[in-house]
Amino acid sequence: MFKESIVVLLCAASSVVAAPTPGATVYQTRCASCHDPLHPRVPPRAALQKLSRPQILRSLYFGVMANIARTLTTPEKEAVAEYLGRPGSDAPPLPSALCTSSTPATKLTGNWNGWSPTSSQARYQPAGLSLTQTRNLKLKWAFGFDGDVTAFGSPTLIDGRLYIGSAAGVVYALNAKTGCLHWTFSANGPVRAAPLAVGQTLLFGDQSGWFYALDTKSGLLRWKRRVDDHEAARLTGSAVAKDGVVFVPVASWEEGLALNPNYACCTFRGSLVALRVADGSVVWKTYLVPPAAKHGVNSAGADRLGPSGAGIWSAPTVDSKRGLLYVTTGDNYSSPATLTSDAIVALNIKSGQIVWTRQTTANDVYTSACANKGPNCPTENGPDFDFGASAILVTTAGGRDILLAGQKSGIVYALDPAHKGEILWDARVGKGGVLGGVQWGMASDGEQLYAAVSDVVRKTRASTAPDDVKTVSVDASEGGGLTALRITDGKKNWYAPSVPCPPAKPGCSPAQSAAVTAAPGAVFSGAFDGHLRAFAAEDGSIIWDFDTARAFATVNGVTAKGGSMDGPGPVIAAGMLFVNSGYSRFGGMPGNVLLAFSSEP
Ligand code: HEC
Structure with missing residues (x-):
């Protein structure tokens, strides 16, 4: 009896001395069962400790x-990465990757x-690339995102400089x-958002809810x-900007958090935020749903909270004529x-007040928990x-004027x-469907609308x-x-069916989820199969095709390959085309490369 209580006391004392950090607790409860026992196909804890925190x-x-x-x-996530990973960031760029005074x-x-x-x-880029140039596009250079498995940043091209973000959270300014x-x-x-330049200020948001203003030069x-x-x-x-104010759309991944049965689902409210470009102060913030209230508990005993959601996943559209967003x-x-x-939803650009709302699907309430009928799937269950x-x-x-939404x-809808x-x-x-239909974006040259679908x-x-x-x-x-x-x-003027995947290309799907881009006479659509294709605006025939799902020698000396294309689409200006390749989510082909094409030799 006596002995036992000493043991208890000792245990209590040692646990006080070595109080686990939040990261250690996450590791013990969520990772150790797989990563601690030595197993040939699971990297052991010692291997994870060799990775940098951004890599984890x-x-x-x-x-x-x-x-x-998904349920962390x-x-x-940050605590376990800090607990496991090497401090500091990824390796610095090689000196040979930097621009010099002789560039x-x-x-x-x-x-x-x-x-x-x-x-x-x-x-639509009216003067970026002629039809003849499109037919003659050749790869000029490739740039690798060091250690990444996904390349989903949308580039911006301003006065010969390309600005692009990455999955590691690094934003690059390239020649x-x-x-x-x-x-x-x-x-x-x-x-993943496209940076926006307002004068010498570069504006963009990240996947953790932060919004940044950088000096474009430095x-x-x-x-x-x-x-x-x-x-x-x-x-x-x-984001978009007008008259010294930048408008930032806010979405969330709370639908994924709802996979955890004990999560009190849900409280996120989609919103649009107007900030002064000069100093980041808030001009207005308009929420699209009222604050959540409690409506009972779920079958696991967690609070049910609502309403929630109505996130904004895409860039706002400016209507200067009507003063609307x-x-x-x-x-x-x-x-x-x-x-x-x-x-x-139309909002007054000055006040943020909602002027009108056109709902196309009513009662669409859904979380990721619906995929396996978890306690946090609402009764409406989608679609x-x-x-x-x-x-x-x-x-x-x-x-x-016509407003087109896919x-x-x-x-x-028009x-x-x-x-x-x-x-x-x-x-x-x-x-x-859940990952179907029009996903990341359509394009229009003012006569036709080009809509690619994931499905x-x-x-x-x-x-x-x-x-x-x-x-x-x-x-x-x-x-x-x-x-x-x-x-x-x-x-419907024409329909270009997708191209089925060749056999034995793991992670390949013909889905065209990525945003579409149009130039005079041509429409560009990237696919999950790794191909970027140009279609004739006249009849939808394929006039140019490039398979990005392969290894590339990169100008920055980083080992890089292309993979599935999803998210943003190609960006065209000044006779060049820029596009990212690699998307490891949803079972797709990973990759970490930015490709630049030009028709010039
Ligand atoms: C169900 C088992 C399991 C759990 C739980 C698990 N892992 Fe893993 N993890 C794996 C396996 C298997 C791999 C190797 C996957 C592969 O490369 O095919 C892996 C790979 C990794 C890698 C290396 C990935 C890469 O890109 O090389 C990291 C980092 C990692 N896990 C971190 C974690 C962390 C942190 C947790 C806890 C939050 C965790 N894992 C929980 C099974 C698990």
Whole structure:
């Protein structure tokens, strides 16, 4: 008896002395069961300790551990990375990667600033690349993102400089002609939004809810601000600016947190935030759903909270004529449903007040817990038909303004901005689904609208052993397709079916989830199979094709390869085309390369 209590006392004392850090606790409870026993296919703890902290975070956010880490909070991910990983950041760039005083001055004319050349979000570059140049595009240089498994940043081209973010949270300023490096900046989280230049200020958000203003010349920080206090906030959509104010769309990954049965689901509220470019002070912030209240408990005993959701995943659209901003929204995460989810919403640009809302799918309440009928799946259970793409504002030859919005449902809508977003026509361009339909963006040259669809078919199988974590794969023949619609009435002018994957290309899917880009006479669409294809605007025939799913020699000396293409689309200016390749999520082919093409020899 006596002895026993001494043991208890000793244990208590030693646990006080070596109080586990938050990172050690996360490791013990969430990682050790697989990584501590020696197993040939699981990297042991000692191997994880050789990785840098950004590498571990990348693996948790976007790599092989993404499924396992989905239910960890951001502070838990950061704590375990700090506990395990080497301090400091990734290896510095090689001296040979840097621009020097002998680097020839870049004489490139034409810009692509932010998500689209203009804030109409049409993703059309009128003078960037002629049809003949498109047919003759050749690879000029490749740039590798060191140690990354995903390349999903959207580039911006300003006066011969290319600015691009990465999954490691590093933002790069490159010479567009040669790919040499002017400077780098490390953000707190991965950067996928396209940087936006306003004068000498470069503005962008990251996947942890932080928004930054840098000096374009030096890359030095002017100011940064977390634009939302919700832990799951992420800034995926690119910002737009007008009259010294930058408008930042806010989304979240709280749907993934809901996989944890004990998570009190859900409280995130989608919003648009207006900040002064000069100092980052808030002009206004408009939420799209009211604050959540408690509505009972789930079957695991956790609080049910709602409403929530209606995140904004894409860049806002500016309508200067009417003094409006248009945003598109995602689903609700918890009941009650609101009228602002899966909607196109018009806000007053000066006050942020909501002027009108056009909802296209009502009662769409969904979380990732619905995939396996978890306690945090709401009774509505989907269909998860977010808008992931920006609305496009176009003016027809007849002078009529039309707002075009494509949804994950596979349906495209044309709205009348002069009449509170009344629907002029709609057209089905895909099957639609959780990862389906129009995902990241469409393009329009003012006559036709080009809508590519994902419609990826994802297969999940049960894990057979602790080391069996690659349980998600994609179907090699289902998905994809590109449709050209006449903008005046939605008539289908042509349809280019997807190209099925060759056999034995693991992680290959014909899905065309990435954003589309248009130039005179040509439409560019990247696919999950790793190909970037140019289609003739006239009839949809393929006029140029480049397979990016291979290894590349890079100008910065980093080992790099291409893979699946998803997220942002190609950026065109000054006779050149820039595109990222590699997307390891959803069972796709990993990669870490930025490619630059030109028609000049
Ligand atoms: C169910 C078992 C399991 C759990 C739990 C698990 N891991 Fe892993 N982890 C693996 C396996 C298996 C691999 C190797 C995957 C591969 O490369 O195919 C791996 C690989 C990794 C890698 C290396 C990835 C790379 O890019 O090389 C990191 C880092 C990692 N895990 C971190 C963690 C952390 C941190 C946790 C806890 C939050 C965790 N893992 C929990 C099984 C697990």
